[in-house]
Amino acid sequence: MIWRKKSPEPPAEAPAPVVPSAALTIDALGRKCPIPIIMLAERVGEVPVGAVISVLADDPAAFTDIPAWCRLKSHQHVESYELPRGGWAIHVRRQY
């Protein structure tokens, strides 16, 4: 029972959460950390300041590491949405 930050599985009949749209989507599904973060860091400059990037990732490390990257790089972690087929859409707002 190692403690994990991941929220519990939603019940099967619950509707999938609505993931807001983003200016850019980076598909890092199937990629191991630190690759999703490297992809994010490379492409953060492609959107205007204030816009949101959605990183799709299913490596459990990404769930912790992308918000930590935001903290270190002074960008904003908006929210992480669970994807119906596993993994998350992790939303990051470019701050500068």
Add this chain to the structure above:
Amino acid sequence: MAYLDAASTEPLHPAAREALLAALDVGWADPARLYGSARRARLLLDQARAEIAEVLGARPDELSFTTSGTQAVHLGVLGALQGRRRAGRHLVVSAVEHSSVLHAAGVHEGAGGSVQTIGVALSGRVDLPSFAEAVAAEGVAVAALQTANHEVGTLQPVAEAAEACRAAGVPLVVDAAQSAGRLPIPPGWSVLAASAHKWGGPAGVGVLAVRKGTRWRSPYPEDERELRRVPGYENVPAVVAAAAALRARAAESAAENARLSALVDRIRAEVPRVVPDVEVIGDPVDRLPHLVTFSCLYVDGEALLTELDKAGFAVSSGSSCTASTLRPSHVLEAMGVLTHGNVRVSLPRGIPEDDVDRFLMVLPDIVRRVRQRLGVQ
């Protein structure tokens, strides 16, 4: 090879080696029997018990030897829960406990009990008001808190947590594996667990202390050994060596702690200066004297460890790619810090300053090479 992984295991202290060899010759007989050689083994065992109890701040009759720190934790947590069955079935633990605590909690949960996990700050320190509030609730059987975190070195507010537990009448299990022999044990524990190989004793010796007046019942079948707390034949020579190491460490600790802590301060200051995009993790002040952890952005931990090994440095990592589980360390996750590119450096007693100098010299180039391989500029 520069050994920078003392938190995994401290090399055998010379005093322990000497005591072990001597005790193998004179302390091999069964300490439960009544003939001369057996009485000699009993004498050695009880002398070691008294010495270790004194350093850890326990009474000799409160202290039993186990076969490992993990076994001491398992027995400590499950025995305290068993002893409090009638008071409640709720266990409170911090999110950054050693896996032995969390796995014992899992067994408790599997048997119908409940477990509440208290979160930590970015520093790794447990949220004390939440911990205090949790233990004061109805039906809490036991609480558990480590003295110091094994991955990031942050000290926990054990004395304050113990005060909250005392006010609520809840026994506190304290896992002191990372700090015993290095720092004084904080007051207020009901059950204490420690591990000899972490302080320079041999492997195979753990310590379980149960404070007088604490309800505790072994979860194992009955056995007459070790004050009926731990099953199985005692390893008297190893216990004697564990006591010799702890005695020696206690005598050296003031001077050696200051030296190691200054080296850790240097690593904490230098690493972010010489390596770009690094997060040094854990409390900079309220920490173990010998341990420092940092995470490098855009680096995979396994590659970093392999390169450091090639360069002659033994370190460990909480990154997922270095664990058997493919999950990052639950400690780093609970803290919300970077889990990839993680390196834990823990300095053994007597480490030459030169090893730290060389580590700081080779690290920037190794990180640069690993990043280059991943296509990071």
